[in-house]
Amino acid sequence: MKRRGEEGEKQNHERWLITYSDLITLLLIFFIVMYTLSKIDANKYHAIAASLSKSMGGSQSILDNGGPSIVPGVGEAKELEAGLEKAEQESMERIKKQIEEYVNQQGLAGKVTVTIEERGVVVSFQDVVLFPLGSDALNNFSREIVDTVGAILHQTPNYIRVEGHTDNLPIRTGRFPSNWELSLARSATVVHRLIQFSSIPPDRLSATGYGEYRPRMPNDTDANRQQNRRVDIIVLRTKFQEVEPEAIIKSMSIPMDKKE
Structure with missing residues (x-):
């Protein structure tokens, strides 16, 4: 016990x-x-x-x-963070104002619109402003437009996305089998111009082609189809840059000859 x-x-x-x-x-x-x-x-x-x-x-x-x-x-x-967001908003409003002043000076109001959306500043060009119908080649006047807008955009460190859009009328040529190729070729042409003559770093730019699948208006009239044929340049807000892929090698660049 x-x-x-x-x-x-x-x-x-x-x-x-x-x-x-x-x-x-x-x-x-x-x-x-x-x-x-x-x-x-x-x-x-x-x-x-x-x-x-x-x-x-x-x-x-x-x-x-x-x-x-x-x-x-x-x-x-x-x-x-709040202070940075305020500064970025002021920068975007300044960019919007400068581009609008240029658009009005050139008599392009109605064909070029500048808006501030949740994703950033959107500069939208009707295709006739930059490209002939069914083409991805810039003429002298459209090159001047892109260069002037590019000089304004050069002041911002934000990412810039160029989007090509078409209407739903089919295209089938040796160069453009469909609207996908045409819309992407146009956005790529603008990107190359911004790199060559506005000195915007290539790693801040991207080109996207949406074809006929992001229309603003129903493709049921000529006027609506004209609204849908456009090239948009978007200055992305910083918060949307987080979803963009980052380059592993920051020093990489795309060598290009400055040719017309």
């Missing part, structure tokens, strides 16, 4: 080790979480917040207005 009592008493004395080990584990987890929060990436935080807000159908994320942060640095990062 005495031996059994001694063994029971010994076991009771060692039970505190279990509680102690649990406490140490919880403290370790706590400090890991706190360290992770202190290293939070403000850009990723904003992207996650915006994504959650959009998926929940809200116009503004609750994470952006959750009161002062208890995590050191997060509040300052959000203030810096």
